[in-house]
Amino acid sequence: MATRTTTQHVTTATAQSGTQKPTHPTPGALVVERTGPLALVQDAGRFGCRHLGVTQGGALDWISLGWANWLLGNAPDAAGIEIAIGGLALKAERTLRLAIAGADLGATRDGEPLAANGSFTLERGQVLAFDQPRAGLRAYLALPGGLEAAPFMGSLSTVAREQLGGLDGRGGALRVGDRLMAASPAPQGDEQARELPSSLPPMPADDTVLELVTGAQIAHFDGASLFAAFNRPWQVDSRADRMGVRLTGPVLRCQSGGMVSEGIPLGAVQVPPDGQPIILLNDRQTIGGYPRLGALSPIACARLGQCAPGTTIRLSPVTPHQARTRYLRQLALWR
Amino acid sequence: MSQSLSPRLETVGMDALIVRLFDAIDEAHMPWILAADNALREGLGEALIDLVPSYTTLLVHYDIEQLSQLEARRLIQQALHGLKPASTAAGREHRIPVWYDDSVGPELARIAERLGVDSDEIVRRHTSRDYCAFALGFSPGYAFMGMIEEALATPRLKTPRQKVAAGSVGIAERQTAIYSMRSPGGWNILGRTAVKLFDRDRDEISLFRPGDRVRFEPISREAFIEQGGDTTPLEER
Numbered sequence: 396m397a398t399r400t401t402t403q404h405v406t407t408a409t410a411q412s413g414t415q416k417p418t419h420p421t422p423g424a425l426v427v428e429r430t431g432p433l434a435l436v437q438d439a440g441r442f443g444c445r446h447l448g449v450t451q452g453g454a455l456d457w458i459s460l461g462w463a464n465w466l467l468g469n470a471p472d473a474a475g476i477e478i479a480i481g482g483l484a485l486k487a488e489r490t491l492r493l494a495i496a497g498a499d500l501g502a503t504r505d506g507e508p509l510a511a512n513g514s515f516t517l518e519r520g521q522v523l524a525f526d527q528p529r530a531g532l533r534a535y536l537a538l539p540g541g542l543e544a545a546p547f548m549g550s551l552s553t554v555a556r557e558q559l560g561g562l563d564g565r566g567g568a569l570r571v572g573d574r575l576m577a578a579s580p581a582p583q584g585d586e587q588a589r590e591l592p593s594s595l596p597p598m599p600a601d602d603t604v605l606e607l608v609t610g611a612q613i614a615h616f617d618g619a620s621l622f623a624a625f626n627r628p629w630q631v632d633s634r635a636d637r638m639g640v641r642l643t644g645p646v647l648r649c650q651s652g653g654m655v656s657e658g659i660p661l662g663a664v665q666v667p668p669d670g671q672p673i674i675l676l677n678d679r680q681t682i683g684g685y686p687r688l689g690a691l692s693p694i695a696c697a698r699l700g701q702c703a704p705g706t707t708i709r710l711s712p713v714t715p716h717q718a719r720t721r722y723l724r725q726l727a728l729w730r
Numbered sequence: 731m732s733q734s735l736s737p738r739l740e741t742v743g744m745d746a747l748i749v750r751l752f753d754a755i756d757e758a759h760m761p762w763i764l765a766a767d768n769a770l771r772e773g774l775g776e777a778l779i780d781l782v783p784s785y786t787t788l789l790v791h792y793d794i795e796q797l798s799q800l801e802a803r804r805l806i807q808q809a810l811h812g813l814k815p816a817s818t819a820a821g822r823e824h825r826i827p828v829w830y831d832d833s834v835g836p837e838l839a840r841i842a843e844r845l846g847v848d849s850d851e852i853v854r855r856h857t858s859r860d861y862c863a864f865a866l867g868f869s870p871g872y873a874f875m876g877m878i879e880e881a882l883a884t885p886r887l888k889t890p891r892q893k894v895a896a897g898s899v900g901i902a903e904r905q906t907a908i909y910s911m912r913s914p915g916g917w918n919i920l921g922r923t924a925v926k927l928f929d930r931d932r933d934e935i936s937l938f939r940p941g942d943r944v945r946f947e948p949i950s951r952e953a954f955i956e957q958g959g960d961t962t963p964l965e966e967r
Contacts, residue, residue: 447870451780564930610740658748682868
């Protein structure tokens with residue numbers, strides 16, 4: 396995401412907290428008691444290294460990570476945990492304030508239900524557990540000051556395929572026994588009472604509209620295909636992961652087949668010869684050679700990251716200017 | 731080759747533009763791509779988030795908080811104005827020792843048989859020229875290089891392997907590459923190098939950068955082991 400400036404800010408802040416406030420031998424905050432399908436350390440992603448074949452990574456639903464962080468007064472792109480599908484259980488080694496946002500995974504504190512979006516105190520010895528999706532796919536957990544660990548190329552983002560990032564620095568998911576450290580003992584300032592605005596959109600359901608910035612290569616597609624692309628419903632396929640999400644629907648025809656490989660932006664909607672689009676997300680390969688309709692806006696990418704297989708979506712064309720206006724408005728909510 | 735270019739700028743996303751310089755793959759294009767890479771890094775400065783050069787294009791990912799797309803286009807056009815190709819010495823040179831052997835390079839014999847020559851002849855041809863790193867991708871530090879001589883050109887495997895060992899040296903069509911980490915892959919494997927392409931403990935994390943020149947050198951099994959190479963046969967992985 397384009398929040399590189401704040402990423403640098405966070406990196407600096409973390410470095411300073413190491414020198415200015417020499418914390419007591421950082422006490423563990425949370426211990427992993429049980430893991431689910433996939434719980435990953437994520438922040439805004441890794442930037443400035445894509446020419447070396449290193450992908451972007453980062454939270455798929457960066458908006459929900461941003462809100463979870465906002466609830467604790469963190470920078471919106473501070474590192475947290477992306478919990479896909481659920482199954483994770485964490486025990487507090489000391490009493491601390493936490494926040495969750497994004498998918499409703501049936502979170503509980505010592506068995507008592509918690510709101511899917513909000514901050515709460517987890518007393519020492521209490522267990523925060525995530526069950527399974529009720530709405531959306533990925534919940535985000537924020538810790539005071541952000542999760543602390545050693546970044547690689549400026550980011551903690553976990554990319555399994557590249558064996559980079561995460562707590563182990565090798566792209567591993569959270570494992571039983573892992574200890575999560577918070578960068579600060581408590582939320583900064585008087586942020587404890589923050590609540591999410593009630594106007595936020597719910598997790599995407601059927602007929603979710605995803606905005607697509609049309610790209611120059613759209614001219615390679617025939618008219619009927621373009622009409623279908625923006626007027627017919629698409630279904631999110633089960634072949635979906637952090638690299639990309641496949642859509643099924645009308646077959647799109649393109650005059651150019653394979654092209655010379657070139658850099659791929661976040662959200663690129665590429666169409667391989669079978670005519671079924673693949674939307675390339677944070678862990679995508681850095682270059683590729685299929686023709687593209689354009690790229691989903693970053694806000695649409697975040698929404699797509701919450702769409703369960705089978706969800707129907709619609710694509711809506713927007714200009715870069717329209718997408719930028721909405722993106723900047725989102726960032727402004729956190730200032 | 732003309733000495734001036736008119737780059738085309740294409741919208742590819744909210745905060746990304748493709749600078750298209752050429753339409754086809756050619757080593758002669760790399761000095762231009764490198765020159766554009768330098769010019770864009772300088773011209774966009776702090777507003778540049780990522781710049782991904784490839785065979786014929788550069789992807790510019792700019793900071794949407796600093797620039798509108800119109801402003802980005804203007805900066806890019808300014809940066810590329812009067813572009814001159816970089817000198818051929820702009821890329822660095824690497825010599826990569828490779829143990830060419832059937833055990834770690836199962837396609838060596840197959841390609842030799844197709845051409846009616848012995849494996850040594852395939853090795854001689856693969857090591858007889860400098861290759862240009864056109865682009866990095868697929869996995870961190872993995873460079874797409876070329877061009878290998880036309881007679882060696884071989885299509886990708888019909889069924890990609892589930893696991894290709896790190897350091898495996900392969901060819902596909904007229905390109906050659908080294909697997910930077912263990913991964914699935916469909917290239918024809920000829921041998922293996924002990925050189926690490928991507929090493930987080932090294933100052934230069936990625937050995938290759940786009941525009942570098944690479945020459946392969948055949949070495950013996952003993953030399954390969956001495957360099958720390960893993961002799962586990964490819965198909966056993």
